[in-house]
Each structure stands twice: as C-alpha cells, then as structure tokens.
Amino acid sequence: MSAPTRASGAAKARAPKAAPAAKTKTGQPKRERVFSGIQPTNTPHIGNYLGAIRHWVAEQDLYDNIFCVVDLHAITLPQDPNELRVAVRRLAALLLACGIDPNRSALFVQSHLHEHAELAWILNCMTPTGWLNRMTQFKVKAGDAQESASAGLYTYPVLMAADILLYQTDVVPVGEDQRQHVELARDIVNSFNARFGETFVEPRARIREVGARIMSLDDPEKKMSKSGAEASYIALLDRPEVIRKKIARATTDSQRTIVFDENRPGIFNLLTIYQLLSGQTRAAIEAEFEGKGYKEFKAALADLLAATLEPIQRRYDAITSDPGELDRILAHGAERVRPMAEQTLRAVKERVGLL
Ligand code: AMP
Ligand code: TRP
Numbered sequence: 103m104s105a106p107t108r109a110s111g112a113a114k115a116r117a118p119k120a121a122p123a124a125k126t127k128t129g130q131p132k133r134e135r136v137f138s139g140i141q142p143t144n145t146p147h148i149g150n151y152l153g154a155i156r157h158w159v160a161e162q163d164l165y166d167n168i169f170c171v172v173d174l175h176a177i178t179l180p181q182d183p184n185e186l187r188v189a190v191r192r193l194a195a196l197l198l199a200c201g202i203d204p205n206r207s208a209l210f211v212q213s214h215l216h217e218h219a220e221l222a223w224i225l226n227c228m229t230p231t232g233w234l235n236r237m238t239q240f241k242v243k244a245g246d247a248q249e250s251a252s253a254g255l256y257t258y259p260v261l262m263a264a265d266i267l268l269y270q271t272d273v274v275p276v277g278e279d280q281r282q283h284v285e286l287a288r289d290i291v292n293s294f295n296a297r298f299g300e301t302f303v304e305p306r307a308r309i310r311e312v313g314a315r316i317m318s319l320d321d322p323e324k325k326m327s328k329s330g331a332e333a334s335y336i337a338l339l340d341r342p343e344v345i346r347k348k349i350a351r352a353t354t355d356s357q358r359t360i361v362f363d364e365n366r367p368g369i370f371n372l373l374t375i376y377q378l379l380s381g382q383t384r385a386a387i388e389a390e391f392e393g394k395g396y397k398e399f400k401a402a403l404a405d406l407l408a409a410t411l412e413p414i415q416r417r418y419d420a421i422t423s424d425p426g427e428l429d430r431i432l433a434h435g436a437e438r439v440r441p442m443a444e445q446t447l448r449a450v451k452e453r454v455g456l457l
Pocket of ligand 1: 139140141142149150151152153154155275276277278279280313314315316317325326327328
C-alpha cells in the first residue's frame, strides 16, 4: 500500500531487505516494515506486555519486523552501569521468551549500531526546540527538576525518530504514551524531505484501543510504569505468590458490582487486564462474576496472570541458561539491520552535505 508513495530516495535507502524478492516478482505487495523499541530499565511489566510486546509477537508474520532494546534511551536518566548491562540482556531474553522469534524478526540492541546516535545528532540539528518543548513525557519525567534533567532526556524523542527513520519504517506499534513521539517523527520526516528532497518514509503509529494504557495497581489514575513502586505493577518475572499478593492489594472501590465502568478506574483496570488475558467479551466476564465479590474476582485474575506468565518464565529460564546463544541472537539481529541503517545514514549525509 505504501510502496507507490515511496519516493526514490526512500526506496533506495530501503533496498537491502531480508524479505525474499520472490514476493514482489509475483506482484504481491511488499510487507510493511514495523519498528518498535523498549527500554531496558528495571523490569518489564504486564503493561508493556499487553500494550506492546503481545502485539509484536502476534503480528510477526504480517510485517517485516525490527525490535530494538533501546539502551541509549535508558541513559537519558541516571543508570547504574552494572545494572544496565544486566537489564539489557534480561529484556532481550524476556522478549524472546514472550515469543519474539529471531528467525522472523530482527532483535538487536540500539547501541550496537552507531548509526542511531549519528542520525539522532543530525536530526537534532534540524528539529526546532519549540517542537521539543511541547513533549509531555519530558515534563513528566523531568518533573520539578527540569534544570537538572539531562539534555539527552530533552532530545529523547529525536533519538526515537532516528530509530524509526533509519529503517524506513511504515508502522510503529506502541502504547498510547508514545503517540506524541511518533507524531514528532512524522513532523521531522516532512520538514526534512521538504528541505532536502524525499529521504524518509513517513511512519504511522499503531495504537490499540484496549490495553494501550494499563494503569498502576496502587493508583489507577496513573499508568503502570517501571518506575513506580513494586506494588504498582506485575513484573513479567513475578512468581505466582507475588502476583496473588499484589492483585489482592490492588486498589478498587467501596462498591460491590464487578462491571466495566470507566468511572471506577481500579476495578475497570483489573477487568481490562482480565479481558485481554482471557480473550473473553466484557459481557461474558460480567456474567461470570455477577453476584461474586472482589475477592473471588481478584483470585481468578491472579490465577490467569500466573498461568499466562508461567510459560514465559520457563522459556526465560531456558534462554538465560545459555548466555552465548543470547549473544549470538543479538549479534545476528544487528547484522541483519546494519545494511539498512548504513544506507539511510549515507543518503542523509549526502543530502545534508556531510558526504
Ligand atoms: P517502555 O517501557 O516505556 O520502554 O515502553 C515499552 C512499550 O510498552 C511502549 O510501546 C509503551 O507504550 C508500552 N507501555 C508502557 N507502559 C504501558 C502501560 N502501562 N500500558 C500499556 N502500554 C504500555
Ligand atoms: N520511547 C519508547 C518508550 O519509552 C521506546 C522507543 C525508543 C521506541 N525508540 C523507539 C518505540 C522507536 C518505538 C519506536 O516506550
């Protein structure tokens, strides 16, 4: 669908593809490229899983996929060096355990390809600060300490744009919180292409309605986040006892009925998680718990979470028992995408006058 709209520069930059050429020869449309990234800070939680990872896994056959552990984004906030090293590998292993298949999708670590930082710098020089001043995530993350927040945190969305644009990405599957950043990437594409000639493909965000924003367990007015308190999220590596405790303590309200009511954010969030994990309709879930109490519902939800995470944790244990294999997978992922990144960066440098 997007192929005809691709201008020559973009098509050129996109040439080295892993997908078999036979597809286009038979006249079938090329698969669209998906790129998404996830930060290796702290431990991934079910918000990441339901809002992002699960969809990446489910749609691997529909797209030409690239998934990236974005360690350069992680250092926009202070990180302990040893913990960061561990967290990158833990996240990569978890993505594989969740079902990212390295034969169908390229999985790699952002800092392993210098092109990300290099393109980000060039784009930084093309991006008005006024655009960055509108980014709400910076304001949330920097809080009251804007003066001491790093310049990297401020230009974080430009690095994200570089990630996306290096691979001539069509589709960026993310949670609702990233919508504004993908919009910025689109603005950068349009201004760059207008000034220097068609160079980048304009990406579009793909955001699900349900599950795009899983809320915190202890404060359902806030989104579930890795930086929140332990009790606020279910980590993908949480064991069943921990899951039961956290769900039992999750904030609800003083009403009794178990119904999807957006005005009751606590129970609504728990029901949404139940809906996404069970695949049942809202009506079926409400019927199942009619006349039952929060305690019973929470026990059922905890069981469902534990049953979902158990096979993921089993695969994670197997993957981490062979660190050499994980290294090989990540090196292979980087080698697969490197030619595309090199080609785009070369085209950009030519356009800008650096080559
Ligand atoms: P991050 O952990 O911020 O790197 O996010 C990785 C992916 O998970 C992004 O696509 C986010 O939009 C998504 N995500 C993060 N937190 C949530 C949440 N609470 N609900 C749904 N999706 C989320
Ligand atoms: N900023 C994203 C987040 O915090 C992670 C990310 C970095 C990303 N680069 C990306 C997501 C490129 C999609 C595409 O969730």
